[in-house]
Every structure is written in C-alpha cells, then in structure tokens.
Amino acid sequence: MTQQPAHQAEIEALCRRAREASLRTADLSTATKDAWLERAAERLEAAKTRILAENARDVTAAERAGLAAPLVRRLVLEGDKWRDMVAGLRDVARLPDPVGEISELRVRPNGLRVGRMRIPLGVIAIIYESRPNVTVDAAALCVKAGNAVILRGGSEAIHSNIALADELRGAAAEVGVPEDAVGIFRTTDRTALQPLLAADRFVDLLIPRGGPALVRMVRQESSIPVIAHDEGVCHVFLDESADLEMARAIVRDSKIRQMAVCNGLETLLCHRKAARSLLPAVLKALHEEGVEIRGCAETREVFPDAVAADASDFGKEFLDRILAVHVVADLDEAIDHIERHGSDHTEVIVTESYRSAQAFLRRVNSSTVGVNCSTAFADGYRLGLGAEIGISTSRIHAYGPMGLEGLTTRKFVLYGEGQLRE
Amino acid sequence: MTQQPAHQAEIEALCRRAREASLRTADLSTATKDAWLERAAERLEAAKTRILAENARDVTAAERAGLAAPLVRRLVLEGDKWRDMVAGLRDVARLPDPVGEISELRVRPNGLRVGRMRIPLGVIAIIYESRPNVTVDAAALCVKAGNAVILRGGSEAIHSNIALADELRGAAAEVGVPEDAVGIFRTTDRTALQPLLAADRFVDLLIPRGGPALVRMVRQESSIPVIAHDEGVCHVFLDESADLEMARAIVRDSKIRQMAVCNGLETLLCHRKAARSLLPAVLKALHEEGVEIRGCAETREVFPDAVAADASDFGKEFLDRILAVHVVADLDEAIDHIERHGSDHTEVIVTESYRSAQAFLRRVNSSTVGVNCSTAFADGYRLGLGAEIGISTSRIHAYGPMGLEGLTTRKFVLYGEGQLRE
Numbered sequence: 001m002t003q004q005p006a007h008q009a010e011i012e013a014l015c016r017r018a019r020e021a022s023l024r025t026a027d028l029s030t031a032t033k034d035a036w037l038e039r040a041a042e043r044l045e046a047a048k049t050r051i052l053a054e055n056a057r058d059v060t061a062a063e064r065a066g067l068a069a070p071l072v073r074r075l076v077l078e079g080d081k082w083r084d085m086v087a088g089l090r091d092v093a094r095l096p097d098p099v100g101e102i103s104e105l106r107v108r109p110n111g112l113r114v115g116r117m118r119i120p121l122g123v124i125a126i127i128y129e130s131r132p133n134v135t136v137d138a139a140a141l142c143v144k145a146g147n148a149v150i151l152r153g154g155s156e157a158i159h160s161n162i163a164l165a166d167e168l169r170g171a172a173a174e175v176g177v178p179e180d181a182v183g184i185f186r187t188t189d190r191t192a193l194q195p196l197l198a199a200d201r202f203v204d205l206l207i208p209r210g211g212p213a214l215v216r217m218v219r220q221e222s223s224i225p226v227i228a229h230d231e232g233v234c235h236v237f238l239d240e241s242a243d244l245e246m247a248r249a250i251v252r253d254s255k256i257r258q259m260a261v262c263n264g265l266e267t268l269l270c271h272r273k274a275a276r277s278l279l280p281a282v283l284k285a286l287h288e289e290g291v292e293i294r295g296c297a298e299t300r301e302v303f304p305d306a307v308a309a310d311a312s313d314f315g316k317e318f319l320d321r322i323l324a325v326h327v328v329a330d331l332d333e334a335i336d337h338i339e340r341h342g343s344d345h346t347e348v349i350v351t352e353s354y355r356s357a358q359a360f361l362r363r364v365n366s367s368t369v370g371v372n373c374s375t376a377f378a379d380g381y382r383l384g385l386g387a388e389i390g391i392s393t394s395r396i397h398a399y400g401p402m403g404l405e406g407l408t409t410r411k412f413v414l415y416g417e418g419q420l421r422e
Numbered sequence: 423m424t425q426q427p428a429h430q431a432e433i434e435a436l437c438r439r440a441r442e443a444s445l446r447t448a449d450l451s452t453a454t455k456d457a458w459l460e461r462a463a464e465r466l467e468a469a470k471t472r473i474l475a476e477n478a479r480d481v482t483a484a485e486r487a488g489l490a491a492p493l494v495r496r497l498v499l500e501g502d503k504w505r506d507m508v509a510g511l512r513d514v515a516r517l518p519d520p521v522g523e524i525s526e527l528r529v530r531p532n533g534l535r536v537g538r539m540r541i542p543l544g545v546i547a548i549i550y551e552s553r554p555n556v557t558v559d560a561a562a563l564c565v566k567a568g569n570a571v572i573l574r575g576g577s578e579a580i581h582s583n584i585a586l587a588d589e590l591r592g593a594a595a596e597v598g599v600p601e602d603a604v605g606i607f608r609t610t611d612r613t614a615l616q617p618l619l620a621a622d623r624f625v626d627l628l629i630p631r632g633g634p635a636l637v638r639m640v641r642q643e644s645s646i647p648v649i650a651h652d653e654g655v656c657h658v659f660l661d662e663s664a665d666l667e668m669a670r671a672i673v674r675d676s677k678i679r680q681m682a683v684c685n686g687l688e689t690l691l692c693h694r695k696a697a698r699s700l701l702p703a704v705l706k707a708l709h710e711e712g713v714e715i716r717g718c719a720e721t722r723e724v725f726p727d728a729v730a731a732d733a734s735d736f737g738k739e740f741l742d743r744i745l746a747v748h749v750v751a752d753l754d755e756a757i758d759h760i761e762r763h764g765s766d767h768t769e770v771i772v773t774e775s776y777r778s779a780q781a782f783l784r785r786v787n788s789s790t791v792g793v794n795c796s797t798a799f800a801d802g803y804r805l806g807l808g809a810e811i812g813i814s815t816s817r818i819h820a821y822g823p824m825g826l827e828g829l830t831t832r833k834f835v836l837y838g839e840g841q842l843r844e
Contacts, residue, residue, distance in 0.1 A: 026785075216645075220645045225647060253842040348836075361835050369833055372839055378834070383834055383836075384530060396818065399832060400833060410821060411821055412823065415792075416794040422679050
C-alpha cells in the first residue's frame with residue numbers, strides 16, 4: 001500500500017466541492033454576489049466579539065511561541081484592520097462586475113459577429129501567511145469575479161481564519177451563493193498542502209502570497225498555473241536634470257512612508273553628473289530620519305556618512321531603514337543596473353528631460369514604471385483598480401497590481417446566422 | 423560527480439543568448455522588425471532549392487522509418503505549404519505592432535496619469551512536432567511581438583527546421599535584429615529537452631504544441647508557465663427550435679470540411695424534442711459521405727444506421743470520420759454534458775430561440791462559444807486576430823485562438839509631476 005499524506009481525502013474533497021461550486025458562481029447575478037458581500041459584512045460585525053476572541057487565541061499562541069513582534073502585529077485583527085476589512089467587503093460590492101462584459105465585438109466580412117466575453121477563471125487557491133484579513137479580502141475579490149476560492153492561510157492564524165471564513169460561508173448560504181465558493185483549510189498540517197498542489201483537475205490558479213521560498217516551492221511542486229506575489233526590489237533613478245526638491249520628496253516618500261512593503265524603495269541610482277548636486281541633500285534628510293545609507297565609492301565621496309555597500313546590497317529587499325545607493329554613468333547604465341538587480345516590481349525616474357522620461361518608460365519593463373512620482377503608487381487602489389489581490393511580478397496573465405480583472409479571462413463569443421467556413 | 427544530461431551546456435547557452443537577445447528585441451522599432459520579416463521571406467525564396475533538399479532528407483528518412491502517411495504529409499514543405507509559409511511572413515509584417523500601445527490611460531484624483539503599456543513577454547520556447555512550417559510561423563509572431571523565441575521541433579523535421587531557422591537568423595543579422603532572437607535546437611537528443619524545461623531564469627513561457635502526453639509532461643517537469651495547445655473535443659448542440667437546413671449545413675461543415683483539426687466536430691448533441699425531426703436528415707448526409715455515426719440508444723431509434731456508442735466515445739477526439747451523437751433532455755443537460763466531456767475548445771448551438779442562444783453563450787465557458795455557425799471558425803485568422811500561434815484551452819493568460827496580443831503583456835506606466843502618497 002502506498003502511503004497517503006494525512007488529510008489527502010479531506011483536501012481533495014475540498015477542491016472537488018470548490019470546482020462544483022465554481023460552475024454555479026460563474027453564472028451568479030451581480031445582485032446576488034453583492035448581496036453576499038453586504039450580508040458578510042453584517043455578519044462579521046455581528047460576530048465581532050467571537051471572532052476577536054478567536055483572533056486573541058492566535059495572538060496569544062504566537063506570543064507564547066516567541067514569534068517576532070512585527071509578525072505578531074500582522075496577526076492582530078482589532079482596530080483599523082477590522083474596520084478596513086469590513087469596509088473592504090462593501091467596497092468590493094460597489095465595484096463593477098467584470099463577468100459577462102463583451103468587448104471588441106466586430107463584424108467579420110461574412111457577417112459573423114465576433115466578441116470577447118469576460119468570464120471567471122474557475123477555482124483559485126490562495127496560499128498566504130500571517131494576516132487573517134487576507135481571508136476576507138481574497139474571498140471577496142475571487143467570488144465577486146465569479147470564482148470559487150480555496151483559502152490556505154498560515155497555521156499561526158488558523159482560528160482567526162476559520163472564524164472569518166465561517167461567517168463568509170454562512171452569508172453565502174443565506175443569499176443563494178454556494179457555501180463551497182469559499183473553501184478553507186481547517187488543518188494546519190503542513191503536508192496537507194501537497195494534495196492542493198496536485199489538484200490540477202480542480203484548481204485553475206494558485207496565488208502564493210509570501211516569501212520567495214514559498215513561491216519557488218509552489219512553482220516547483222505544482223503543475224497548476226501560478227501567479228506569484230513575492231518580493232519588490234524597487235529603484236528610483238535621479239536623472240541629470242532631476243529637480244532637487246522633487247527628488248528629495250519622492251525618495252523620502254518611497255523609502256520611509258512605509259518600510260516593510262513591497263513597493264518601498266530599496267536602491268537609489270543617481271546620474272554621475274548630478275551626484276554632487278543631488279545626493280548630499282537627498283541623503284541627508286533620510287539619514288537624519290535614521291536610514292542607514294549603504295553607498296558605492298562615488299556615493300561615499302559626496303556623502304561621507306554613507307557606509308560602504310557590498311555587492312549583495314544591490315538587489316536586496318531590505319524592508320527596513322536601509323537604502324543602497326549607486327552612482328551610474330548615465331540612463332543606459334541605470335537601466336542596465338535595474339535589469340540585472342531588479343525584481344520587475346516598480347521603478348521610477350526623476351527627471352525634467354522629455355527624452356529621458358520617454359526612454360525610461362519605454363525601456364524599463366518592470367510591472368510598474370513611473371516618472372516623477374513615488375514608488376508607493378504601485379498599489380491597486382492607488383492606480384484605480386478599485387481593489388487588489390496582490391502584485392504580480394511575472395508576466396503571464398497579470399503583471400503588476402492585480403484586481404478583479406486579473407481574476408477573470410475572456411472567451412470568444414460568435415453570433416452567426418448559419419455561417420460556414422466552406 | 424553528478425552526471426549532466428548530454429547537451430546541458432549547449433541548451434543553457436541557447437537559453438541565455440535568447441534572454442540577452444530579448445532585451446534588445448523588446449525595444450526594436452516596428453520598421454526593423456518588419457524589415458526582418460520581408461528579408462526573411464526573400465531569403466527563403468532564394469534558398470528554396472536548398473531548403474527543399476533538406477526537407478526531402480527528412481521526408482525520405484521518415485518514409486524509411488515507416489512513419490504513417492499522414493505524419494509524413496505533415497513534414498512536406500513543397501507546394502501550397504511553402505507558398506503559405508512565405509506569404510505568412512509578409513502577412514505578419516503587415517499586422518499592427520502591439521508593442522508600446524498604451525490603453526486605459528486615466529487621470530487619478532491627484533493628477534497622476536496611469537496607463538497600461540503593452541510589452542513583450544521576453545523569451546518564448548515553442549515545443550512542436552512534425553510540421554516544419556511552424557518554425558517560420560512561430561518565429562515570425564514571437565519576434566514581431568518583441569520576444570526572442572527558442573524553437574524545439576520534432577526530430578523527424580530536424581534538417582528542415584535548421585535550414586529554415588538559419589535563413590531567419592541570416593535575415594536578422596542583415597537588418598539589425600539580434601540573430602539569437604531566433605534560437606533553434608540543433609540536436610535531436612530527447613534528453614536535451616530537460617535543460618530547456620529547467621531554464622526558468624531565462625525562459626518566460628513554454629508553448630507545447632502536440633498531444634496531451636507532451637503537454638502533461640511539460641507541465642509536470644517545468645516550473646516555467648505553460649500555455650497548452652492540445653486537444654479539441656468540440657460539440658454542436660441542436661436545440662429544439664433549430665432550423666433543419668442550417669443544422670445540416672453547420673454539422674457537415676464542422677465535421678467534414680477538415681477532419682484532423684482541433685476545431686472539428688466530435689460530438690453532436692440533440693434536444694430530445696427535436697431528435698425525430700432533425701437527426702435523421704442531419705446524420706443521413708454525413709453517413710452517406712462515409713462518417714461512422716456512434717449514437718446513444720435514442721439516436722439509434724431515430725437513425726438505425728448508427729452503431730452503438732460506448733461511454734468512452736463521449737469526450738473522445740476522433741480526428742477522423744467518426745461522430746458521436748447523444749440525445750439530451752434539454753439545454754441544461756446539453757451544457758452539463760459539455761462540462762463533463764468537453765475540452766474547453768469550441769461549442770456551438772444551433773437554435774432559433776433568443777433565450778437558448780443567450781443562455782448557451784453565457785453559461786458555456788469554453789474558449790470559443792458560438793450560435794448558428796460552424797465550429798471551424800475557431801481559428802485566429804477567421805476570428806480577425808490576423809494570425810495564430812495556437813489555440814489555448816487553459817484560462818490563464820490567453821484563452822482560445824492566440825495571436826500577437828497573446829505573446830505580450832501590459833505594464834503600468836505612471837506620468838507624474840512629483841506626486842507623493844503621503
């Protein structure tokens with residue numbers, strides 16, 4: 001007898017039920033899906049005390065286990081996070097439903113009318129860590145886009161996740177959405193991930209949200225398509241013509257508005273001809289706010305408070321009060337540096353030159369490329385998507401901040417009157 | 423010492439050179455790419471005698487090896503296939519260049535202008551069998567969309583493929599396109615596929631074009647994203663209200679215009695209330711043209727020339743003069759049958775009912791869904807894409823016939839004036 005991983009039957013059944021549910025969610029009316037979102041918000045509010053008690057169990061256990069303080073903070077659902085999570089459900093209800101939209105409808109020479117209709121992807125599995133609010137955010141977006149979702153959160157948030165998901169499922173049953181449109185892992189057994197990764201008959205897309213190790217493991221072990229949301233090594237390039245005040249403000253906002261976010265600035269590049277005029281003022285402000293500057297030799301010449309960067313500092317995601325700084329010969333060298341060290345997340349040029357701006361926008365093929373703005377705009381809400389399930393740094397299907405549209409695809413629809421090929 | 427597959431270093435170098443080339447092809451002007459296509463067409467014409475001699479070596483070897491006649495025919499480059507292949511290059515030159523197109527440019531409340539710019543995917547590897555014209559067709563589309571391509575054709579076509587690719591590379595060198603934008607496997611060693619499947623640092627997308635076994639193997643062995651072009655189990659559903667003449671013509675065109683194509687009809691479904699009025703006439707015409715009818719019990723009642731279908735005939739891709747026929751209770755049962763047995767390729771309803779047409783278009787989520795037309799329109803040219811690299815039956819990235827646009831992605835471009843998040 002071959003040995004089966006624990007929970008194999010349980011997880012397979014979860015996936016199969018999600019597949020069956022997805023056939024029904026694909027054809028739900030917008031009104032029904034929005035009623036579910038509104039009802040889910042109401043139920044969360046009504047169950048708040050109970051859910052926060054479950055959340056407190058997770059937080060206490062994490063503290064006892066000696067989890068680092070920032071990780072414990074991610075677990076906590078109280079306060080702003082609770083309010084944002086519940087408001088998020090109502091926000092998603094107000095977003096336009098992408099399903100059924102027909103675009104590019106054109107008439108062929110033979111009179112056949114050909115269009116593209118937006119449809120759900122089917123079953124989407126989200127593999128995430130720590131933050132229990134992802135349970136609610138991800139389910140809301142996936143189901144609004146007509147999909148069924150399978151949620152596999154971190155073991156440290158298991159009580160919170162189950163409490164939240166059960167309210168979402170309860171709301172579903174009330175309004176005519178299949179309960180199994182929201183599937184949740186009820187085990188924290190690590191081996192239970194394997195049957196999910198193997199469920200290619202039932203699952204259309206895996207979205208791992210976590211570190212590079214998680215993403216690599218998921219890609220390697222599963223033949224299901226993966227859209228990864230992993231690290232961001234974002235660059236700002238100060239061009240020769242950059243305005244000093246703008247450069248200082250953009251670098252500051254990109255670096256220290258929030259530190260532990262994937263759209264935060266990690267490496268600052270500066271045109272050699274502007275190093276002396278720009279870097280001292282730009283870096284001084286940061287340094288005074290406690291940011292460690294790790295500079296190349298030329299950086300340290302113009303800003304002696306910098307410590308020496310070593311090669312591994314370029315391309316590193318610090319997520320902390322550290323900034324790598326490199327002086328480059330020109331725009332070409334900046335683009336080349338980004339190609340070699342970047343992570344295809346977000347890059348910004350600060351410039352007054354039309355030519356440099358156009359070249360940077362055209363030639364840098366990261367998922368978000370900007371001129372004269374903060375890297376912090378790489379965010380689905382800020383870019384006008386209405387919501388965000390994550391930020392993809394791989395070019396297949398979705399690239400950059402990914403909203404409802406990224407959770408759908410398009411089929412061809414043909415309106416004929418008896419047309420034949422022959 | 424661990425043993426390396428033969429050709430590991432060679433294939434890795436091929437992939438690395440393609441990656442480097444892709445950084446340059448991404449920024450080529452449309453004029454340069456089109457000059458390459460025109461020059462490649464001229465060079466193929468000039469080298470026709472030599473290329474056809476290489477092709478004859480492949481054909482002779484295949485015949486000696488006892489390859490089946492239809493497979494040998496796929497190898498042959500002479501005649502119409504040669505003409506279409508060369509004309510195809512010039513057709514692709516005339517297609518609009520998708521790269522650089524900006525869409526959905528909108529102004530955010532803070533004045534930031536946010537758009538989506540279409541960009542190449544990077545490096546695309548095509549794994550194909552038999553038909554050497556794919557070498558030219560695939561390279562033309564991939565490079566026109568700004569990508570580098572790696573071509574791994576079947577061993578039986580190796581001399582043809584190398585002769586063709588070398589002209590494409592020669593044309594590239596002449597007009598300023600990197601030669602390595604067109605990379606080709608020069609070995610027929612089967613183990614040489616492994617280093618390609620492992621080259622996730624260099625290759626952005628794998629497109630296997632072949633049977634389900636090839637597709638499954640590629641999906642399982644590689645962590646690179648895969649867009650599969652495999653089988654088509656297409657259905658036509660004759661609704662209660664279908665017009666008899668239209669039904670007969672659409673079924674005939676879908677089934678016997680061409681037999682061995684993925685958009686050919688494999689299973690005919692018929693509404694029970696119309697079985698007696700439609701099936702005898704529709705099936706008689708096919709049967710007289712030599713198509714074997716494999717029917718369910720109800721089909722055989724109204725059309726006694728049918729042989730008994732067994733369960734495995736439903737969902738089978740015959741690619742031959744065989745048609746499975748099933749009588750269903752109603753539209754719901756037809757849709758359910760398609761969900762259980764279909765391959766997400768192409769399904770058509772023949773109906774005069776507005777309600778049935780709308781429901782079928784909305785609820786059947788195959789990649790191409792039509793009303794009152796032949797299944798044979800599931801083809802990039804016929805649907806107006808201008809060209810086709812294949813037909814995807816998986817929902818991630820591209821779904822259905824895939825043209826130039828499917829070989830690209832979109833990045834976010836931000837035009838700012840100093841905007842900050844804070």
